[in-house]
Amino acid sequence: MTRHPDSTQHPEPHAHGPWHAGVLLAGFAVTTYAVLHVLDDPSLPGMLTWFLAAAVAHDLVLFPAYAAADRAITRVDTRIPLVNHIRIPLLASGLLLLMFLPGILRRGADTFHTATGLTQDAFLHRWLLLTALFLTTSAALYAARVLLARRSS
Amino acid sequence: MAVDSRLTRWLRAHRPGGPFRPEAWRSPLRGPWLTSVLGLVLLVALPVVVVTGLLSYIAYGPQFGQAIPGDIGWLSLPWFEWPSRPSWLYQLTQGLHVGLGLVLVPVVLAKLWSVLPRLFAWPPVRSATHLLERVSVLLLVGSVLFEIVTGLLNIQYDYAFGFSFYTAHYWGAWVFIAAFATHIVIKAPAMVRALRSRSVRAELRTTRADTRPEPVESGLVATAPTPATISRRGALGVVAGGSLLVGALTVGQTVEWLRPLALLVPRGLVPGDGPNGFPVNRTATAAGITAADTGPEWTLVLLGGRDPVTLDRARLAALPQHTATLPIACVEGWSTTQDWTGVRLADLARLTGVDIPASAHVRSLERGGPFGQATLQGNQVTNPDALLALRVNGADLSPDHGYPARVIVPALPGVHNTKWVHSIEFRRTP
Numbered sequence: 001m002t003r004h005p006d007s008t009q010h011p012e013p014h015a016h017g018p019w020h021a022g023v024l025l026a027g028f029a030v031t032t033y034a035v036l037h038v039l040d041d042p043s044l045p046g047m048l049t050w051f052l053a054a055a056v057a058h059d060l061v062l063f064p065a066y067a068a069a070d071r072a073i074t075r076v077d078t079r080i081p082l083v084n085h086i087r088i089p090l091l092a093s094g095l096l097l098l099m100f101l102p103g104i105l106r107r108g109a110d111t112f113h114t115a116t117g118l119t120q121d122a123f124l125h126r127w128l129l130l131t132a133l134f135l136t137t138s139a140a141l142y143a144a145r146v147l148l149a150r151r152s153s
Numbered sequence: 154m155a156v157d158s159r160l161t162r163w164l165r166a167h168r169p170g171g172p173f174r175p176e177a178w179r180s181p182l183r184g185p186w187l188t189s190v191l192g193l194v195l196l197v198a199l200p201v202v203v204v205t206g207l208l209s210y211i212a213y214g215p216q217f218g219q220a221i222p223g224d225i226g227w228l229s230l231p232w233f234e235w236p237s238r239p240s241w242l243y244q245l246t247q248g249l250h251v252g253l254g255l256v257l258v259p260v261v262l263a264k265l266w267s268v269l270p271r272l273f274a275w276p277p278v279r280s281a282t283h284l285l286e287r288v289s290v291l292l293l294v295g296s297v298l299f300e301i302v303t304g305l306l307n308i309q310y311d312y313a314f315g316f317s318f319y320t321a322h323y324w325g326a327w328v329f330i331a332a333f334a335t336h337i338v339i340k341a342p343a344m345v346r347a348l349r350s351r352s353v354r355a356e357l358r359t360t361r362a363d364t365r366p367e368p369v370e371s372g373l374v375a376t377a378p379t380p381a382t383i384s385r386r387g388a389l390g391v392v393a394g395g396s397l398l399v400g401a402l403t404v405g406q407t408v409e410w411l412r413p414l415a416l417l418v419p420r421g422l423v424p425g426d427g428p429n430g431f432p433v434n435r436t437a438t439a440a441g442i443t444a445a446d447t448g449p450e451w452t453l454v455l456l457g458g459r460d461p462v463t464l465d466r467a468r469l470a471a472l473p474q475h476t477a478t479l480p481i482a483c484v485e486g487w488s489t490t491q492d493w494t495g496v497r498l499a500d501l502a503r504l505t506g507v508d509i510p511a512s513a514h515v516r517s518l519e520r521g522g523p524f525g526q527a528t529l530q531g532n533q534v535t536n537p538d539a540l541l542a543l544r545v546n547g548a549d550l551s552p553d554h555g556y557p558a559r560v561i562v563p564a565l566p567g568v569h570n571t572k573w574v575h576s577i578e579f580r581r582t583p
Contacts (some may be wrong), residue, residue: 017282018282020282020286020339021281021282021285023335023338023339024282024285024286024288024289024335024339026335027289027331027334027335028285028288028289028331030228030330030331031292031328031331031332033226033228034228034324034327034331035328037222037225037228037324038320038324041320043315043321046314046315046316047316047321047324047325050302050303050316050321051295051299051325051328054294054295054296054298054299054301054302055291055294055295055299057298057302058262058265058266058294058298059265059269059272059294062262063265063266063269074382081361081382084382084383084387088391088394091391091395092394092395092398095258095259095395095398095399096398096417099305099399099417100309100417100418102305102306102309102310102313103309103417103418103419104417107311107313108306108309108310108312108313111311111312112309112311112419113436114436114439115310115419115433115435115439116310116419116422116424116432117424117433117436117438118419118422118424120419122422123416126416126417127417130416130417
């Protein structure tokens with residue numbers, strides 16, 4: 001098997017040989033067969049839009065946002081690393097916001113009420129309380145670390 | 154090929170700035186080992202999500218045309234008759250599908266973070282096969298996030314996408330299955346090599362101060378790393394912690410005693426106390442059921458025999474009653490187990506003269522609506538715990554839970570347990 005000329009710069013753990021091409025084409029055959037079933041679906045453009053948006057949602061939207069936030073946090077520097085005591089509770093809160101956004105922002109209130117007979121009013125408060133809980137727990141742990149470090153030095 | 158290498162040379166001489174510069178990627182944690190650990194978790198867990206999802210399609214009864222999408226060609230599991238035993242079967246499979254899918258969200262995000270430099274590799278394409286692989290990865294990332302996003306919106310009743318959830322989620326799944334299988338076949342050798350390159354035990358003992366980039370040449374490893382702000386074990390701990398957090402806040406959708414912990418999902422909310430104080434899937438008002446529909450005038454019509462049999466609620470209540478503790482489990486992953494009391498469906502079939510029904514068609518008072526009717530398989534009608542329930546937990550059904558009578562069948566997807574039943578037709582053919 002010949003190595004690709006580029007492999008001196010970024011050696012790939014595998015060569016892109018004809019065998020891989022075969023596997024890839026087999027995969028595309030299944031994908032094509034699946035997509036053929038929705039070709040006459042009037043909502044196909046909507047599905048494609050959502051698919052493409054999903055494909056770039058993390059890499060081109062979410063990542064730049066959380067990387068910028070993280071750069072701001074990592075500028076903070078103290079003897080015992082404070083950064084993780086800030087970034088981990090925020091990460092937990094952000095994860096919950098991302099996953100449970102519809103309830104927290106009361107999106108789809110009508111369909112929610114139709115289905116459950118209830119309202120989404122509780123979710124925003126709960127998320128804020130959880131965020132406060134994460135932040136205070138983290139702050140308390142940080143304070144404990146500082147105290148322990150002082151006592152031992 | 155000469156043309157290829159000339160193009161490659163030109164591309165290399167014209168590398169764009171920003172994320173296309175290798176020095177832009179500074180984290181010392183990225184590397185084949187970390188990516189492979191995350192990949193291994195997904196390799197084990199995602200097939201469970203896929204298979205339980207495809208099982209749900211079969212549980213909906215595609216043989217009666219009541220699974221969506223209707224025409225799926227050969228893209229399905231081999232068909233079999235969905236069992237009605239054990240009664241918690243659908244609760245388990247669909248609870249796993251949704252619960253595991255939710256818990257894996259932090260792992261998927263971490264995996265995407267770990268391989269992000271690859272998106273900006275330069276030159277972007279090195280060969281025809283490499284181009285195919287990049288398209289395949291686009292389909293993989295697009296489909297896994299498409300499935301997660303549509304799933305998350307659906308279980309929270311936010312139909313922002315405007316297309317049929319079932320159709321989109323089903324075909325999105327097959328795009329994912331194809332890309333996932335391709336990715337596994339192509340990447341498995343590299344994954345195994347990377348996992349063997351470092352000792353897990355040593356990694357778990359390495360502190361932040363001692364954390365260094367993986368000493369391998371790879372497009373993932375930073376060429377100009379900054380000092381670690383968290384250890385590799387710490388980063389994996391954060392991902393695991395995220396999964397545990399999501400798990401703790403969602404498992405109460407289906408595990409009754411943990412329901413108070415399900416703080417951010419619809420099915421952590423319970424509509425009031427008392428025998429009927431458990432989650433509702435569609436309210437009587439939403440279904441257009443009025444008090445007049447379900448008043449003393451209400452009768453149940455049994456069809457399939459020589460003559461229709463009509464029973465009012467008093468006569469139904471006078472028939473032999475049977476109590477069964479059964480879960481009702483929704484495609485959205487939540488479930489609740491209650492004590493249901495009513496008449497066995499098999500007894501009703503016998504009243505019409507159809508002793509061994511091969512199927513039964515149940516109609517609701519609800520007019521229109523996708524689940525105003527459902528067809529049951531023979532095994533679902535004849536199961537001794539399959540009931541036309543009149544009571545739950547010792548009290549009459551509430552209007553929202555299907556008063557005057559509802560179907561409850563073991564291991565049947567929730568929406569097929571028709572509420573506000575108007576008629577049942579027992580059939581001698583499937």
